[in-house]
Amino acid sequence: MVLPMFHIYGATGTIFCLIQGIKIIIESRFDMVSMLQKIEKYKVTSFSAVPPILVAMDKMPLADHFDLSSLGEVGCGAAPLPDGVAESVAKKYNFTIGQGWGLTEAVPATSTFTPNFPTKSVGIVVPNTLLKVIHPETGKELGVNEDGELCLKGPQVMKGYYKNQKATDNCIDREGWLHTGDIGHYDDRGFVYVIDRIKELIKYKGFQVAPAELEELLLRHPMVGDVGVIGVPDSEAGEVPKAYVVKKDEALTEQAIHDFLKDKVSKYKYIRGGITFIDAIPKTVSGKILRKDLREMDKQRRTTESKM
Structure with a gap:
């Protein structure tokens, strides 16, 4: 343990x-x-x-x-x-x-792996649990292989946040569905896939870019040790992706990273916000990237540059 x-x-x-x-x-x-x-x-x-x-x-x-x-x-x-x-x-x-996939508010298991499951999947929904996928903005229920917010209903879902009815109402709707804030889908065999968090999505000219997707690709580069992606403000596009990268090999360059991604993603997912090399990616004890720390780091850098 x-x-x-x-x-x-x-x-x-x-x-x-x-x-x-x-x-x-x-x-x-x-x-x-x-x-x-x-x-x-x-x-x-x-x-x-x-x-x-x-x-x-x-x-x-x-x-x-x-x-x-x-x-x-x-x-x-x-x-x-x-x-x-x-x-x-x-x-x-x-x-x-x-x-597997779960969250504290669903104490904690919501899906788990089974024999012969796709390795990128988080398995199938656990017994006595319902799952639906909705459009994060319209609330419309989506179908097979359509990405949206994952919502749950089951006996393991919490009653609510302690002495915080407002937070509870923002999380659990009138029909009892827990809105997880996670973006994902299920396939035609019922396997569930989690892609990223709604609040982490980068909005580039109306297109949604999942930081986790770019991080996943960049980690395949043999000279990349670790990476964290955030959205940074852009006057024309609204937001653009930016990458903070830990080098595994000192010979790694920004251009090498751009070239690596070029044929692997759509143009709107290019790292237009730039690449910054750092010693370590800030993370929680459970291994989640602290994007707020990266955003604060980037904000301070931009503030310093504007004063120069």
């Missing part, structure tokens, strides 16, 4: 093991070397991860020095896992990776 237990993901994961009498090896804080040592020493068969852990395992050669053959299954949640990472890590270390 490397996840913080005050987070719903770590808390329910721990309870799940206790109920079944499963032995848990607990880490006081996450450290890659320590985690790999524990897996080897105690012959750990499973652990719950967040995307940055699996991305690191995929990119760093360190894991090759440890015996991870006991691992059979690794769960991943809290944020979308970049496309291709699951397949690469599973092949490299020979264990199964399953993504």
Whole structure:
């Protein structure tokens, strides 16, 4: 158990093991070397991860020095896992990776992986739970493979926010649907896909750009160690995507990144806001990118430049 237990993901994961009498090896804080040592020493068969852990395992050669053959299954949640990472890590270390989707307000499981599920999917909706996808602006219900806001109804959905009726009303509608704020869709087999958060979407000339999609693509570049994408103000387009990138190789250039994306995305998704190289991407303890910190960083930079 490397996840913080005050987070719903770590808390329910721990309870799940206790109920079944499963032995848990607990880490006081996450450290890659320590985690790999524990897996080897105690012959750990499973652990719950967040995307940055699996991305690191995929990119760093360190894991090759440890015996991870006991691992059979690794769960991943809290944020979308970049496309291709699951397949690469599973092949490299020979264990199964399953993504799930949930949130604190739905305590916490809403979908989970099943055998032979698409690795980019977060699985199928859990029992006794309903899911629908709606247009985030009109509220119209959407169909198969149409991206919109994911809404839930089920016995695990909270009654509301404690002593905050206004926040509750903004989240749970009159019919009892929990509006998750997540953007995604379901396919013709019922598998659910989560793409990004509504509030994170970048609006470029009316087009919606999901930061997670660009981050997912950029992480495929062999010289990119980590990346965070935000929207920055633009007088003509409203907003344009900007990338903060951690170099894995010092030879990486801005032009190389632009060239890498050129044939992989539509023109409105180009990183017109520029690229800034930094030492680390700010993240929560659960592995989610702190885009507000990146936005504040960018705001301060623009303020400084305007004074020069």
